[in-house]
Amino acid sequence: MNSRKPISCLVYLSHIITFLFSSGFIVIFLATGTTISASYDGNETDHMALLSFKKMITRDPYGVLNSWNTSFHFCDWSGVSCGKRHRRVTALQLISQGLEGSLSPHVGNLTFLRQFVLSNNSFQGSIPQDLGRLSRLRVLVLELNQFTGVIPTNLSGCSNLENIFLEHNQLVGSIPKEVGLLSKLTSLSLDENNLTGGIPSSLGNLTSIQVFVISSNPLGGNIPDTLGRWKSLRFFAAGECKLYGTIPRSLYNLSFLTTLFLPMNQLSGTIPSDIGATLPNLDWLALWENQLGGFLPPSISNCSKLIKLQIDTNNIRGTVTIDFGKLSDITIISLDDTNLHGRAAAGEMKFIDTLKNCSKLKTLSFSNCSFEGVLPRSIGNLSDQFEELNVEGNMLSGNIPSGIGNLVGLSVLELSTNQFTGKIPSVIGNLQNLQYFGLFQNQLSGWIPDAIGNLSVLDTLYLDTNALEGNIPSRLGNCHQLSKLTLFDNKLSGIIPKEILQLSSLTFTLDLSYNNLSGLVPTEVGDLNMLSYLDFSDNRLSGNIPSSLGSCTSLTFLSLKGNLFQGMIPSSLSSLRGLETLDISYNNLSGKIPQFFERFSLQYFNLSFNDFEGEVPVVGVFANSSAFSILGNSRLCGGLVELDLRKCKETKKHSEKKFPLFVIFILIVSALVSILGFVYLFCKRKSKDQVPQSSSMNGKFLKVSYGLLLKATNGFSEANLIGKGGFSSVYKGTLDEDDKLVAIKVLHLQNRGANRSFTAECEVWRSIRHRNLLKIITSCSGVDFQGNDFKALIYEFMPNGSLHDWLHSSVHASRLKLLQRINILIDVAIALDYLHNYCIPSIVHGDLKPSNILLDEGMVAHVGDFGLARSLGTDIILNSSSVIKGTIGYAPPEYGVGNEMTSSGDIYSYGILLLEVMIGKKPTDDTFKEGVSLHDFASMALPNHVNDIIDGELLNIHHEDYVNVRSRLSNAKIIEECVALTVKIGVSCSMDSPTQRMNIKNVVHELQHILDAIQCI
16 A cells, blocks of 8 residues: 555645735725615726626526626625725625636726636636736636636736636646736646646746746646746645656745645656755645655755655655654655665664654655664654554564554554564554554464454455464454455464454455365355455365355455365356356366356356366357366366367157057158148249348348348438448348348448458457457348449447447437446446457457447447457458558557557557546547647546546436435545546556556456445445
8 A cells, every 4th residue: 555645736725725815915805885876987887897797607506696787886796896986896706606607808898907706616718818908907816617728928918916826727728928027926826727838937037926836737848947036935836747857956945935846747856955954944845756866855854844745756765864853843754665765773764763752743654665674663652643654565574563552543554565573463453543454465473463353443454465373353343344354365264253244344355365264154245245356265165155145246256266165056146247257166066057157247267176067158258268267177068169078968868668650650741741841832932932031130140132231221221321430331220020120331342441341340250259249140242233342241239329429419318327337338348358368369459439339228338340450469350550540539649650559559549438438528529639638638637626527417426316325425425536536547548658558457347346336325
């Protein structure tokens, strides 16, 4: 576990707001005029400008503009303030009123306006250039809206501007260099937009600037050295801006600076050794996820006001020599994933001793470094307000200090992947606030202390990969919020306590594998009906597989391998339809392989080394020999040819009684009469109708002709046309007397590549079959009635059309709900996993996009159109670099430079498809200009602003579908988190670098967890 949690931009936004108000930078003047008048004292210009503003408001949910009528003087309208002498508008403030619409350019006529504040509404469109005429304007606050377009360059005409807040919008383009002309500017906040073009060096002229915030913009470029002229600067935030180069030395000389926030960039260089002298007022140093090197300066000890020190994920090396005792206000120390080291025996971890006076410290994290030796006992002297200790991934050894039991405020204790020995101290039971406890991959021994059962709010307990012994304490059943428990790879013995199987909170993981557990599996295992991952493998468990296991309907992974189970597979397991992995190998199980497994969407099924008998199925997972294993079952027969099993014996029953001769005679005569009758009827029908009829749709090989397809589609009429692409047109039609609809894909053979597309699809369809792939019925290759070549493919008809139609077409009155979208995404991911990992050779689809995802009557997704597919390791299917690979917007960047098609290219396309499903915008949408892609758009919204970009339909889902839920607010939060996690998967899949893209198996796994979480509420 990496305990460094990303700091939300809202956190430093709160710092700004607190700082500004405490320093008196923003003064909001209230309206002082109270006289009602129908006369406007000659100020008709202001009156008309306000009416124009109101006219462009399309939604006013709280009726804040109801007072804007002739019954009141405009100076008495809500949100409007005027000067006493001239009765001209000096302030227009409408904060958090839910207003929607665009901003009228006539606001530029309010020439006496000093404050213009519209924060936290839903204004759209561009910011009018006319604002540049407001020469008296001092405060411009348009934050938390949906403004698009560029920042007006002529804002420089507002020569008295002191504060500009445009953050949390959708602005594009660059920061105008003309902003550098605003000599009175003290605050400039532009974070959470889509600005590019770097930081203009002309901003160095803003010598009065005190707050500068541009985080979460893909700006790029260096930090200009000219910013060192900002002698009054207090707050500098430019995190996640794709900045590179070094941090200018001049920036470290700004003695008034309190916050230096530059995480998640590509900055290099070192932290100056004298930072403690040059920045004496620093309270927040945030430099995580950069490429900084050098040493950690001991002079940081002199930054006596420091509250947060976050330099993790850098190349900083050496030992920690900071005297934290001088930093009495410190709350967060995060040094993870650096090259810092220290040996306790050499006194190189004394910095921990200096923390005893840091009464406000909440987080200490130095995971994945190179500290070694005994963890100092002084760790127990930290404040009882201390919340998080993370030392994972070091080389710490010896006993876990018993003083840790003093840290009663701990919620996270991560000691995993070290070399700790001895026993788990029972004082852990004192940590009543502990939610995460990680001790995996150490050398701990002895019993698991009963005291862990005192941790009533514990959510995660990882004790695996140690040498723990004895029984699993039944008191773990008191941890009623436990959702993840891993005890695998230890020396635990005894039975599985039924108490832990009765924890309804266990929803993610229960892993007890690789121990010496024995006895029967308690029937209470059926109480784990929300659990997704269950592993009891490699123990000495015996008896039958409990039928109650069939109640665990949320399972996606189940392993019982390497035990002493016997008997037959219980029929109750037929309810585990969500299983993706099932391993029951190396047991003493017997009987036939149940047929219900044919209906499962298993990706891997291991039945090896048991005593199963009878015929091996050939449907479902059994249709792919690499997806299942039956080794060591000598009594099995049949199955796929490549299994090389003996043929199953025919089970004909022969009567020992001989039939009487007259019975045999009657049977022969009857048979002859039947045959003659059949021949007569056949000949009669043949003479009556010389036109060949199509064979039944139920036949295995359906033969069709051009004429039959012409008739089936009513002459390929427009009314039957359901889709059209570069290589083909798709028609609906009927081929048999049952009027069952099919989809007929007619190739445009006159278009270059169409013939190869047909060949590609035929080659692919010969070797694949999966519930999430479009089912092909037959093909047609011949000539039409004019003698031209004709080729067509006939597929099973999908009554709910394509995913593209549901996302972007007006054909469907209702919108896809969240559960439907997640299910569709899982279906597509499972199909890709099958193509990439279970087909031999692997198949790359090459053109994954919403229009190629078809939906059946149950809204199950089927991937279709393999016209650009190729089999890896062969040259049969399209693989020429001269052929266009994929579709613009969905094809990965490496295809654009001539690289061969790979499975990682499909992952990229899938990531874009996922983002399109969640955001509701195509990758070619007009929104994505100025170098910002759909991937960038989603990436910039993570982790805290996903709600601002996703399809608005998604967050309403809980209001409709979860009416009976006790706490709707809590469920709304779960929905928001699940949506954010889904978008994160899409971003991970659509990285520019193929090596950084997510593995498709992990995609399926993560999406299934998300689906489980949504279905739980």
